[in-house]
Amino acid sequence: MAKFTVVDHPLIQHKLTLIRDKDASTKVFREVTNEIGMLMAYEITRDLPLEDVEIETPITKTTQKQLSGKKLAIVPILRAGLGMVDGIIDLIPAARVGHIGMYRDPETLEAVEYFAKFPSDIQERQVFVVDPMLATGASAIAALDQLVDKYNVSEEHITFVCLVAAPEGVKALQASHPNVDIYTAALDEKLNDHGYIVPGLGDAGDRIFGTK
Ligand SMILES: O=P(O)(O)OC[C@H]1O[C@H](OP(=O)(O)OP(=O)(O)O)[C@H](O)[C@@H]1O
Numbered sequence: 001m002a003k004f005t006v007v008d009h010p011l012i013q014h015k016l017t018l019i020r021d022k023d024a025s026t027k028v029f030r031e032v033t034n035e036i037g038m039l040m041a042y043e044i045t046r047d048l049p050l051e052d053v054e055i056e057t058p059i060t061k062t063t064q065k066q067l068s069g070k071k072l073a074i075v076p077i078l079r080a081g082l083g084m085v086d087g088i089i090d091l092i093p094a095a096r097v098g099h100i101g102m103y104r105d106p107e108t109l110e111a112v113e114y115f116a117k118f119p120s121d122i123q124e125r126q127v128f129v130v131d132p133m134l135a136t137g138a139s140a141i142a143a144l145d146q147l148v149d150k151y152n153v154s155e156e157h158i159t160f161v162c163l164v165a166a167p168e169g170v171k172a173l174q175a176s177h178p179n180v181d182i183y184t185a186a187l188d189e190k191l192n193d194h195g196y197i198v199p200g201l202g203d204a205g206d207r208i209f210g211t212k
């Protein structure tokens with residue numbers, strides 16, 4: 001089984017509380033979601049491999065470290081995943097960005113895909129799939145199914161990153177993609193009867209884009 005990590009840095013916890021508040025404005029919600037994305041990027045890249053590089057400082061020649069290994073890709077699950085991309089890109093600006101469009105059918109809670117566009121060499125990259133919410137897990141599972149089955153990305157090269165996860169979604173995602181690492185800023189209590197995370201933060205996409 002791959003890693004499951006709750007990134008409970010105090011700054012992340014504080015910022016998450018700001019956006020859980022139902023009175024947070026669209027502006028605040030959008031800004032803070034990106035800030036948390038940036039802070040999460042610091043943690044999810046912790047295991048990136050390094051290699052030695054010879055450089056010359058103004059004082060002397062020296063051997064230092066630089067990132068090596070696979071190139072990176074960020075794949076937001078539209079729409080809400082877009083809200084974390086700019087913050088992550090701030091830290092890893094060379095990463096390519098793929099997009100997968102997915103909405104949850106409000107009756108069945110099944111994920112419906114409506115768009116997909118990835119870097120052509122996605123199977124050679126370390127891929128961070130991002131979506132603020134992991135509720136039933138249907139959307140994340142459908143996105144990962146697509147990457148693994150259709151684009152031949154190996155599970156070991158995929159990390160799923162969210163802000164708020166429900167235990168039900170974590171369990172489902174781990175069962176269907178056991179080799180994908182999962183990072184979340186919070187593990188909440190449960191899902192309600194409509195498939196929303198409790199306490200959660202409501203509908204992330206609507207709150208980021210001000211559509212409700
Ligand atoms: O784990 P699940 O039960 O699949 O729920 C989580 C999904 O629901 C939300 O998207 P939504 O369908 O609201 O689309 P949006 O991002 O366009 O608002 C959220 O951003 C996830 O993608």
Ligand SMILES: O=c1cc[nH]c(=O)[nH]1
Binds near residue numbers: 133201204
């Ligand atoms: O709580 C939830 C569940 C699914 N999608 C959201 O945006 N929020």
Ligand SMILES: [Mg+2]
Binds near residue numbers: 080203204206
């Ligand atoms: Mg939504």
